[in-house]
Amino acid sequence: MKLLSLLSICVLLAVSPIKAQQREVQMNINYSYSMPVGSFSNIVENNSGRGFQANILYGISDKLAVGLGTGFQDFYHKNPRQLYKTSDGSDISAVLTYSVQTIPILLQGKYYLSPESAVQPYAALGIGGNMIMFREMLGEFGDTETKFGFAARPEAGVFIPFRKNGETGFNLGVSYNLMPYKNNMVTNLNNVAIGAGFKFMMRR
Amino acid sequence: MKKIISYVSVLACLAFVAGCTKEPLNNLTEEESRIYITNYDSTVQFNNYKTFSIADTVSIIDNNRLAGRELTSWDARLIGAFRTEMEARGFMMVDRSQNPDLGINVSRLYNTFSGIVEYPNYWGGYGGFYDPFYWGYGGSPYFFPPSYGIYEVTEGAVSIDMLDLRNAASTNQINGVWNGLLRGTGIFKESNVDSQVQALFEQSPYLRTNQ
Numbered sequence: 001m002k003l004l005s006l007l008s009i010c011v012l013l014a015v016s017p018i019k020a021q022q023r024e025v026q027m028n029i030n031y032s033y034s035m036p037v038g039s040f041s042n043i044v045e046n047n048s049g050r051g052f053q054a055n056i057l058y059g060i061s062d063k064l065a066v067g068l069g070t071g072f073q074d075f076y077h078k079n080p081r082q083l084y085k086t087s088d089g090s091d092i093s094a095v096l097t098y099s100v101q102t103i104p105i106l107l108q109g110k111y112y113l114s115p116e117s118a119v120q121p122y123a124a125l126g127i128g129g130n131m132i133m134f135r136e137m138l139g140e141f142g143d144t145e146t147k148f149g150f151a152a153r154p155e156a157g158v159f160i161p162f163r164k165n166g167e168t169g170f171n172l173g174v175s176y177n178l179m180p181y182k183n184n185m186v187t188n189l190n191n192v193a194i195g196a197g198f199k200f201m202m203r204r
Numbered sequence: 205m206k207k208i209i210s211y212v213s214v215l216a217c218l219a220f221v222a223g224c225t226k227e228p229l230n231n232l233t234e235e236e237s238r239i240y241i242t243n244y245d246s247t248v249q250f251n252n253y254k255t256f257s258i259a260d261t262v263s264i265i266d267n268n269r270l271a272g273r274e275l276t277s278w279d280a281r282l283i284g285a286f287r288t289e290m291e292a293r294g295f296m297m298v299d300r301s302q303n304p305d306l307g308i309n310v311s312r313l314y315n316t317f318s319g320i321v322e323y324p325n326y327w328g329g330y331g332g333f334y335d336p337f338y339w340g341y342g343g344s345p346y347f348f349p350p351s352y353g354i355y356e357v358t359e360g361a362v363s364i365d366m367l368d369l370r371n372a373a374s375t376n377q378i379n380g381v382w383n384g385l386l387r388g389t390g391i392f393k394e395s396n397v398d399s400q401v402q403a404l405f406e407q408s409p410y411l412r413t414n415q
Contacts, residue, residue, distance in 0.1 A: 050224040076226040081236070083407055090243040091407045095236040097228045137228050139388045140237035 022059045025067075028110075029054040030171055030197030034073050039186045043077065043098050050074040053175070053195050055108050055126075056202070062115050069108040069126050069153075073177075073191070075100040084138075094138035102179060102189060103131040104151040116165060122173070124155040130179050132189065145183070152178040159199060167201040235396075238388030240403045244410065245381045251413045253370065256295050257304035258283050263311045263333045270333045271314075281394050282310060285401040286364065293405070293412035300339060306381075307339050307367040312392075314360050327380070341372045348380040362386040364404070382411065 032051035036044045055069030079096045086092060106126030113121045130151035135144045157173020172195070179189040229237075261273040262283075286308060287297055298304050311333065330346040337343075346367075366382035384404040390396050405411060 050226065074225045076228070076231075078228070078231060078236075088243070089246065090241055093240040093403055093407055095232065097232070099226065099228045101225065135228065139239040140229060140232060141239060141387065142228075 030195035034193040097137040126153040241385040253305040256306040
């Protein structure tokens with residue numbers, strides 16, 4: 001029902017004047033499905049369908065828009081009960097669970113390769129910081145570590161306007177989220193995300 | 205109007221996704237919430253011990269203070285389960301007057317504050333919880349090596365301590381040689397006693413003797 005409402009709103013917004021992107025403020029908001037890679041995938045094997053990416057960009061030219069972006073992704077993995085050895089020689093039988101949330105805050109630039117086409121490929125790059133909440137649980141016992149680290153996100157995808165030369169339309173892209181983070185278990189929280197959503201024009 | 209619709213749709217998306225965060229505590233069964241911890245003196249040869257005795261009551265430790273001694277049906281069930289496991293591994297239970305090699309003390313620990321209790325503090329007052337005279341070594345101090353781990357509790361736990369009584373006279377102290385710890389939801393349910401004690405012994409394969 002929520003998805004149907006969202007689609008209806010997007011169709012209404014599609015009826016907008018045809019204008020070049022320059023000097024326009026646009027909002028992109030995508031549902032994000034993410035897959036851990038690298039050392040992150042050693043502790044969290046499950047992909048995450050609990051996330052979104054969003055940004056507000058200002059058109060510098062017909063092809064280039066810059067602005068601020070953010071997002072959210074929730075990762076979770078529960079291991080079956082196992083025996084673990086601790087540094088003091090103790091043996092602990094426990095169900096080990098990892099719960100990780102990331103909230104990047106990025107300066108973003110987006111370059112549309114052919115802004116007049118029916119299908120507009122784009123390349124984007126975001127650089128900034130990342131709020132990380134990392135929780136490791138043994139049974140019902142655990143701690144949450146909150147850190148702010150570096151984040152970078154190269155991205156490529158396509159924008160499909162709802163009408164010829166329209167500013168509102170559908171986004172589909174793939175991004176690589178570079179998220180350094182170090183503790184005893186991992187050296188990063190890198191992940192590959194597929195995003196699908198919409199672009200709205202906010203202001204001319 | 206279009207801006208309002210945009211903002212509302214954005215907020216709806218944010219609320220929808222944020223609500224999908226998977227809370228680990230909501231995805232654990234009662235059994236999965238529990239942890240079982242064991243530690244032992246690695247210099248000890250457990251097959252050199254033959255007999256054991258279990259204290260006939262359980263100490264209630266509340267915020268590192270002895271609050272009393274009890275023998276509830278849960279306590280009796282746990283003592284019985286521990287005896288069964290020890291005997292299955294070749295140890296023989298005797299009365300404490302018969303100079304057992306090993307003494308077993310059971311404690312229920314409660315922390316009524318929303319703070320942290322460190323187990324060395326628990327062992328620091330051990331003589332007040334378990335009178336050494338009970339084991340026939342009145343005046344002898346208890347000694348737990350510093351290699352035993354530090355664990356923090358915020359609620360309740362069960363601690364089972366195994367003591368070397370055979371060498372207490374010669375060393376002039378009662379050494380702790382093994383500790384088992386139960387923590388988590390449901391540890392004080394009688395129906396969970398047998399499986400919990402079994403788990404402690406399964407992760408302590410060195411705990412056996414030859415009769």
